[in-house]
Amino acid sequence: MKTLYVTDLDGTLLNTKDRVSEYSIRTINRLMEKGMLFTYATARSLVSASVVTQGLSIDMPVIVYNGCLVIQPRTGKVLSSIQFTRKEREKAIEIIKGNQISPLVYSYIGGKECVSWNPDKENEGVQRYLSLRKGDKRLRPVEDNQLYDGESFYYTCIGEKEKLLPIYEALCLDNRYRCTLAQELYREEYWCEIMPSAATKANAIKQVKELFNCDRVVAFGDAVNDMNMFTIADECYAVENAVSELKEVATGIIACNDEDGVARWLEEKVSKEFG
Structure with missing residues (x-):
C-alpha cells in the first residue's frame, strides 16, 4: 500500500x-x-x-x-x-467594496504572481502581514484603481470580526465561493479568506x-x-x-x-x- x-x-x-x-x-x-x-x-x-x-x-x-x-x-x-471567473471576481469585489474593506489581492499579472494592496488603507493586521514578508517579490503596492488587476485567485481581508462578518455571510452562501473566517493564530485580528469553490x-x-x-x-x-x-x-x-x-x-x-x-x-x- x-x-x-x-x-x-x-x-x-x-x-x-x-x-x-x-x-x-x-x-x-x-x-x-x-x-x-x-x-x-x-x-x-x-x-x-x-x-x-x-x-x-x-x-x-x-x-x-x-x-x-x-x-x-x-x-x-x-x-x-484555480482562478476566479470574471463574474466571480465582479461579485466578490462588489461585496468587499460595499463593506469598505481593502483586501490583499492575490493574482497573476503578466504571468507573475502578485500580492496587491493599497498602502493608504493598511490596518494593524495588514501591517503585520507585510512586516513578515519584507523583500517578498510578489508585493505590489497600488492605488484602488489597480488593486484588482490581473487574474485573481484569492482575496484576504484582515480586520475586526464584526467588520468582516458581513462579507463572510454574503459569500459563504454563494456556492461559487469558498469562504473562511477565523482568528489569526496567536493574534486578535480575524482573516476572511475568499477563493473559488473548487x-x-x-x-x-x-x-x-x-x-x-x-x-x-x-x-x-x-x-x-x-x-x-x-x-x-x-x-x-x-x-x-x-x-x-x-x-x-x-x-x-x-x-x-x-x-x-x-x-x-x-x-x-x-x-x-x-x-
Whole structure:
C-alpha cells in the first residue's frame, strides 16, 4: 500500500514560533530519504511556506493557498491552478467594496504572481502581514484603481470580526465561493479568506494522490480549514491544540504542535513501514 502523508503547517507542523523544530526536520527528512511520500497543504503561499519550512527536503508537489495552487517547490512550476471567473471576481469585489474593506489581492499579472494592496488603507493586521514578508517579490503596492488587476485567485481581508462578518455571510452562501473566517493564530485580528469553490485542500490532495499512484492518504491538521482534507483521508489526526470541531472527526489526537506531534507520530508509525 502506497501512502501519501499530508500535513497542515500553521498550528500543526509549525510550532508557536512559526518554525519546524530541529527534531521534526531531522525525523521527517530521514523518513523521506527512506521513501515516505510527504508534503504539506497550507493557506500560505509557496514563498511564505518555504521560509517557515526551511530545512525540510520536500521534493513532492506542495499545496498552497488552501488548494488554489499545486506547485513543484524546487522549480516553482505550477502543476495546477484555480482562478476566479470574471463574474466571480465582479461579485466578490462588489461585496468587499460595499463593506469598505481593502483586501490583499492575490493574482497573476503578466504571468507573475502578485500580492496587491493599497498602502493608504493598511490596518494593524495588514501591517503585520507585510512586516513578515519584507523583500517578498510578489508585493505590489497600488492605488484602488489597480488593486484588482490581473487574474485573481484569492482575496484576504484582515480586520475586526464584526467588520468582516458581513462579507463572510454574503459569500459563504454563494456556492461559487469558498469562504473562511477565523482568528489569526496567536493574534486578535480575524482573516476572511475568499477563493473559488473548487479550491480546497481535499481536491488538491486528490490530484497529488493520483499523480503518485497512492492508495491511501494520512492527514494532519489543527483548524476548520483542514476539515475538508480530513473527509477524504483514510486516516486523519488532529494535534492536541486543534479546534474541537476537527478533533471530533479525527481518527485520533496526537501531541500538540509545540511537542512535535506530527513528527513523533511519523517516527512511531512510519519508521516500522520502512524498517
